[in-house]
Amino acid sequence: MINMQTPNLMEAKKRTKIMPKTFSYVLDDKYKDLGQGKKYFIKTYGCQMNEHDSENIKAILEEMSFVETDKMEDADLILLNTCAIRENAHNKVFGMVGRIKHLKESKPNIIAGLCGCMVQEESITDEILDKYKWLDIVFGTHNISDLPKLLSSSITNKSLSLEVYSIEGDIIENIPAKRDSKYKAWVNIMYGCDKFCTYCIVPYTRGKQRSRKPEDIINEVKKLKHDGYKEVTLLGQNVNAYGKDLDINYEMSDLLKDVAETGIERVRFITSHPWDFTDEMIEVIAEYDNVMPYIHLPLQSGSDRILKLMGRRYTKDSYLNLYNKIKKMVPSAAITTDIIVGFPGETEEDFNETLDVVHKCKYDSAFTFIFSPRIGTPAAKMKDDISLKEKEDRLHRLNEIINEYAKEANDKYLNQEVFVLLEKISEKKENMLAGYTDTMKLVNVKAPFSKLGQIVKVKITSVKTWSMDGEIVE
Template structure:
């Protein structure tokens, strides 16, 4: 379909995008939004006011499938859209995995597009509007350059910047390599140019995205060049750099050095361990041992004292024993994580781990999960106590949902920070700006205090 024809069909239509899953999905949603904007569509505040509803999906855990089915089913009870015809589209990892088969599970979906085909979304939706057909496009051998698509960022001060797509690790529990494909790195020059443009546009913070940023460049240059990328991105003048995800087996000494030496790289690292048991790590195909992970933590802390460490941990991997779990528990206590994302293992068809039988009762797994959560709550609380009495720079993101006069933002260590809006200040004075906050209260998941000085 010609672009002018697509615009004729879509101009004036309203759209709403709901995103599930990882930061890469958030970035993909911003690109889909930008593409629809470019054809004259208008963003709606809710599904009720939208002619186009897009679900960007994740399939890492089984609950994601049920959540999608529930969301699609709820669309049936909505009042008619502004145009009288609503198109429902599903993208992301579930769409890539299931393709046309998704049509049998959700009978009111009109468009399905995969992780490699964002650039075709507008055309697929326009075709569905034009003749009422159900459109499916989930090729595995086509890689849209999503970074070249128009961009509708959710906020002006932060940007997601993908540096690579895909994954080569094939952890035995993970479906991501099957729905995102193999690793494909952008050039260093392309990423640096993009960040430089963002700086000129007023962006204060970027998050570099990849399923494993530590292997950035291996496919293109023959060896990882993530450390070099960090240094060059730091030279653009960007004030804050974060990145995710970071695989322990590929975190090189030169990357740790770059993190320590580039002032704009924030003192925070998400380093997924998944398990504290070497036996389970081998079953997971993680390719490092408990001892190697803890040695890596020591080396990181030696170069970056006070760094905030976060992680992912899976409880109940098939065959996990109480001894294995106790090793995970002790590792979490030893590391002293500032934050952890804890999950009960979710069986994913098509992954090697899905073939492993496990007789462990669900109540045993739940008990282990609850014990781990208590340990993480303790380490997070202890970590936050270090901020008491200190003045820290906070990038203000908005206001607390519970109190519209309470600022909410992030510290360099990615801690959530609250502070009352000073008298005479307006939201425009502070959102997207950095303010110093004197911390007088430290809880498990947040810090609070008072603003000291002017926003900058």
């Protein structure tokens, strides 16, 4: 094994006041033909940050002359970009690794690799070094820009190159991206997170909060607009804390305003932590028509006792106050949420507090999960005496209510006229295009192919719980 840099939980937890350095990515000429005549396949698990990382990885590989294939069996290079948020992701990924091993038996020259959040976990790299040493490359979320070097090393030395830094992290600008869409783009505005919610592995896998410089973000958005993109989503684990680590007086509300003023047609942002959601942000959303009235506001639990155990820094009341303030200032806003059921020690009373918030907020939709312990986080060590059956029962009851409110929210759209960015061919409806409203409602629209990429006015003709159908209004 030539390259070997394994992660370390204690290092990953460290936070110092040292400002991150910004570097610019450039591909060394010596790697430009490394992928000549070779195909790559990449499978992405998890959140939008991972999706965007895969867009960067694809572009780096294509600069190295690799060509993408959507058939794993045809690929010379197979990468799994992994997620660490839930335990079952582990089984899914290692199930795929088993399939790759099988392929490698008949095609030994295949280069197989793992990257992303999961390999940032010490226990996972230990497992790889114990059972999966036949893999060729393993690299972490801080090491994407080193991919050419790692690949070259693995090919030359025919051995595992494993590089997973646990440093707080730097910012690498100018990594190219092969974007999945021609109309909407992810734009990272920050990396990492310092909130350390007790159940969450992200502060360890993605490192210290590092905000990109405003001018770098704004220039990226201007370029996307110039290239014909209609929508940008500003990405970060906790975008509302944007700027707090910069040495200038500039916050998320300032960035949102400056991005809106580029004139790009749609601006979204994800994900928000209720703790950092300022009045100024709500004012910008209310003031600018191109900042979409769609807010993902993770609740996680409605019980003050559980919120405290989760380290969430807000209470049921302060969450509801924020919710009401947003609804008052942006009445058209659609609000969605994340909820965890069965957090260690959650009683039926605690769960009822969560249901109470759901009844009050009547969310447009919600991502709901059963608590999943992540090794190394404080919550994984908490006493968990709720049976899986009970957790599943709570999840089921919660989902029934969430679905009712989602349908109720969609019902209000029937016969209304809305604007939809037509971004793809509908997966469910033949001869229809699909896209999202300002409020992130999925709409299938009867429209000619030539309308792809346009924002069109649509009359909603039928409504279901998770999608709607509509017709273009001329």
